[in-house]
Amino acid sequence: MNIFKQAKFFWTSIVLAVVFAVIMQFLIVGGTLNQFYVNTLFFIGINIILAVSLHLIIGVTGQFSIGHAGFLAVGAYASAIITMKLSLPFPVALLVGGLAAAVAGLIIGIPTLRLKGDYLAIATLGFGEIVRIVFLNIDYVGGASGMTVTHLTTWPWLIGCVVLTVLVIVNFTNSTHGRACISIRENEIAADAMGINTTYYKVAAFAIGAFFAGIAGALYAHNFYIIQPTNFGFLKSFDILIFVVLGGLGSLSGAVIAAILLTIISTYLQSYPEIRMVIYSLVLIVMMLYRPQGLLGTKEITSFFKGGKSAKGGVQHGSKNTVA
Amino acid sequence: MAAKTQLLKVENAGIRFGGLKAVSDVNLELKQGELVGLIGPNGAGKTTFFNLLTGVYVPTEGSISLDGEKLNGLAPYKITKKGISRTFQNIRLFDELSVLDNVKVAYHSLAKHSIFSSIFRLPSHFSGEREMEEKAIEFLKIFKLEGSLHEKAKNLPYGQQRRLEIARALAANPKLLLLDEPAAGMNPQETEELMNLIALIREKFDLTILLIEHDMLLVMGVCERIYVLDHGQLIANGTPEQIRNNPKVIEAYLGEEVS
Ligand SMILES: Nc1ncnc2c1ncn2[C@@H]1O[C@H](COP(=O)(O)OP(=O)(O)OP(=O)(O)O)[C@@H](O)[C@H]1O
Ligand SMILES: [Mg+2]
Numbered sequence: 001m002n003i004f005k006q007a008k009f010f011w012t013s014i015v016l017a018v019v020f021a022v023i024m025q026f027l028i029v030g031g032t033l034n035q036f037y038v039n040t041l042f043f044i045g046i047n048i049i050l051a052v053s054l055h056l057i058i059g060v061t062g063q064f065s066i067g068h069a070g071f072l073a074v075g076a077y078a079s080a081i082i083t084m085k086l087s088l089p090f091p092v093a094l095l096v097g098g099l100a101a102a103v104a105g106l107i108i109g110i111p112t113l114r115l116k117g118d119y120l121a122i123a124t125l126g127f128g129e130i131v132r133i134v135f136l137n138i139d140y141v142g143g144a145s146g147m148t149v150t151h152l153t154t155w156p157w158l159i160g161c162v163v164l165t166v167l168v169i170v171n172f173t174n175s176t177h178g179r180a181c182i183s184i185r186e187n188e189i190a191a192d193a194m195g196i197n198t199t200y201y202k203v204a205a206f207a208i209g210a211f212f213a214g215i216a217g218a219l220y221a222h223n224f225y226i227i228q229p230t231n232f233g234f235l236k237s238f239d240i241l242i243f244v245v246l247g248g249l250g251s252l253s254g255a256v257i258a259a260i261l262l263t264i265i266s267t268y269l270q271s272y273p274e275i276r277m278v279i280y281s282l283v284l285i286v287m288m289l290y291r292p293q294g295l296l297g298t299k300e301i302t303s304f305f306k307g308g309k310s311a312k313g314g315v316q317h318g319s320k321n322t323v324a
Numbered sequence: 325m326a327a328k329t330q331l332l333k334v335e336n337a338g339i340r341f342g343g344l345k346a347v348s349d350v351n352l353e354l355k356q357g358e359l360v361g362l363i364g365p366n367g368a369g370k371t372t373f374f375n376l377l378t379g380v381y382v383p384t385e386g387s388i389s390l391d392g393e394k395l396n397g398l399a400p401y402k403i404t405k406k407g408i409s410r411t412f413q414n415i416r417l418f419d420e421l422s423v424l425d426n427v428k429v430a431y432h433s434l435a436k437h438s439i440f441s442s443i444f445r446l447p448s449h450f451s452g453e454r455e456m457e458e459k460a461i462e463f464l465k466i467f468k469l470e471g472s473l474h475e476k477a478k479n480l481p482y483g484q485q486r487r488l489e490i491a492r493a494l495a496a497n498p499k500l501l502l503l504d505e506p507a508a509g510m511n512p513q514e515t516e517e518l519m520n521l522i523a524l525i526r527e528k529f530d531l532t533i534l535l536i537e538h539d540m541l542l543v544m545g546v547c548e549r550i551y552v553l554d555h556g557q558l559i560a561n562g563t564p565e566q567i568r569n570n571p572k573v574i575e576a577y578l579g580e581e582v583s
Contacts, residue, residue, distance in 0.1 A: 175449060177442055182418065186421060197399075
C-alpha cells in the first residue's frame with residue numbers, strides 16, 4: 001500500500017535473506033550440516049524457484065499450464081551443454097538455461113495461449129512430453145542414458161537465484177503489469193475491454209515463468225552428476241503443480257511453504273516412491289475436501305503478521321465464455 | 325439541433341453465428357455528446373451489437389467507424405484505446421481485486437513504466453504507480469466509492485458493484501460509453517441514483533452514451549433518441565415520442581410479455 005512501508009518490508013526481507021544465507025554458508029562449509037540436510041536444502045531451493053515461477057503463470061495470470069517440467073528440462077540441458085560441451089563458466093550456464101527456457105516459453109506460449117482452459121492444459125502437457133522425447137532422441141545430449149554433469153551448484157548461487165526469483169516475481173506482481181495479469185485471471189473479457197493486451201501479458205507471464213524454471217533447471221542439472229530425460233516426465237510437472245495448488249492458487253508464500261513441506265516429506269520417503277505418490281494423493285484429496293482453496297487460500301503470509309492487506313489472489317471458476 | 329460532429333457510424337453491420345443472424349444490417353449513427361437508447365425484446369441482439377462495437381466479435385458484414393476511423397477487426401483492447409468502453413449486462417468486475425485496483429487496471433494503458441522498471445523497482449516505477457493511485461482515488465470520489473477503496477470488488481453491495489463497473493469503464497477514458505442494462509436488478513431508488521450519475525458523468529466527461537435498457541419508462545425518460553432492435557434488425561429509430569407510437573415497435577413488444 002504505502003510505498004514507504006513497502007520499501008521497509010522489502011529491505012527487512014533482503015537483510016533477513018542475506019543473514020540466513022551467510023549463516024547457512026558457514027554451516028555447510030564448516031560441515032556442521034550433514035550431507036543429507038544439505039541435499040534436502042538444495043532440493044528445497046530448486047523447488048521454491050519452480051513453485052514460484054509456476055505460481056506466476058497459474059496463480060497470478062490464471063493460465064493453467066501443466067508442462068512446467070518441460071522448461072526445467074530445457075534449462076537443465078541447455079546449461080549442461082554450456083558447461084560440459086562448451087566448457088564455459090557456470091554463471092553463463094545459468095543465464096543460458098534461463099534464456100533457452102524463456103525462448104521455449106515464447107515458442108509454445110504464442111500459439112497456445114490463445115487457447116482457453118482445458119485446451120491450454122492439454123497443449124502444455126503435450127509440450128512437456130515432446131521436450132522429454134526430443135532429448136531422449138538426441139544423441140548429442142546422451143539420449144536415454146543422459147548427460148553427465150559436474151557438480152557446480154553451490155549454496156551462494158542457489159540462494160541467490162531463489163532470492164532473485166522471488167524478488168522479480170513479487171515486484172512484477174505488485175505493479176501495473178501484475179495487475180494486468182491478475183485482471184486476466186479474474187475476467188479475461190473485462191480485462192480486454194479495459195484496454196489490457198491480454199495475449200501480450202499472458203505470453204509475458206509465461207516467458208518470465210519459463211525463464212526461472214530454466215534457471216531452476218541449470219541449478220538442478222549441476223546439483224546431480226547426471227541428467228536424464230526420465231527426470232523430466234509428467235510426474236515432475238505434476239509435483240510442481242501440486243506446490244502451487246496446495247499452497248493456494250494466487251498465494252506466492254503459500255506456494256513457497258508447500259514447496260518446502262512437500263520437499264521435506266518426499267525426501268524422507270525417497271526410498272518408497274510408490275508411498276510418496278499415495279501420500280501426495282491423500283494430501284490432495286484431504287485438501288480438496290477440507291480446504292479447497294489451498295493452504296493459504298488467496299492470502300500472503302505477510303497478511304497474517306500485519307493483519308492488514310490481504311493479497312490479490314484466488315482463481316475463480318465459472319463460465320465466462322459468453323459475453324453478456 | 326446544432327451541427328454536432330459525428331462520433332460513431334455503423335453501416336450495415338451484422339454477424340451470424342452459423343445459421344443464426346444475431347444482428348444484421350444495422351445502421352446507426354451517434355453524434356458527439358448524445359445519450360441514445362437501444363431497446364428491444366429479449367434475444368433481439370442488443371448485447372451482441374455491443375460485442376460487435378467493442379470487438380468481442382468481428383462483424384461478418386458491414387463496417388463500424390469511430391471518429392472516421394474504421395474499427396472492424398481490431399482487437400478489443402485496441403478498440404478500447406481508440407475510445408469505446410463498456411459495462412456488461414452480467415457484472416464483470418475483477419472480483420478478487422480491490423475497488424482501487426479495479427480502476428487502476430483501466431489506467432494501465434496510460435502507464436509509462438515498463439515491466440523492466442517495475443521488476444527492478446526503478447524510480448519510474450514508483451512515480452508511475454503513485455500517479456495511478458492518486459488519480460484512481462480522486463476518480464473514485466466522483467462515484468462515492470472512496471469509502472471502500474481497499475474492499476474486494478466482490479464484497480461490495482450490488483448497486484455499488486454496478487457503479488464501480490461504470491467507474492472502471494470511464495477510467496479507460498472513452499469518448500463513447502456503452503452501458504448494457506445498467507439498472508438491471510436495481511430497486512427504484514438505486515435506479516434513480518444511477519440516472520443522476522449518468523447525467524453527471526455525461527456532463528463532466530463530455531461523453532457520448534449508448535444505453536441498453538429494458539425499463540421502457542427509464543429509457544423514454546432520459547434518452548434523446550432511441551433505436552429499436554428486434555430479431556437482429558433495426559425496426560425503428562427516433563425520439564421517444566415517435567418510438568412510443570410506432571406500430572412496429574408496439575407489435576414487437578406485444579409479441580412477448582411486456583416487462
Ligand atoms: N456467441 C454466440 N453464439 C451463438 N449465438 C449467439 C452468441 N451470442 C449471442 N447469440 C444469440 O444471438 C441472439 C441475440 O442475443 P443477445 O444476447 O444479443 O440478445 P439481447 O438483445 O442482449 O437480449 P437480452 O435482453 O436478453 O439481454 C440470441 O438468440 C443469442 O442466443
Ligand atoms: Mg443482452
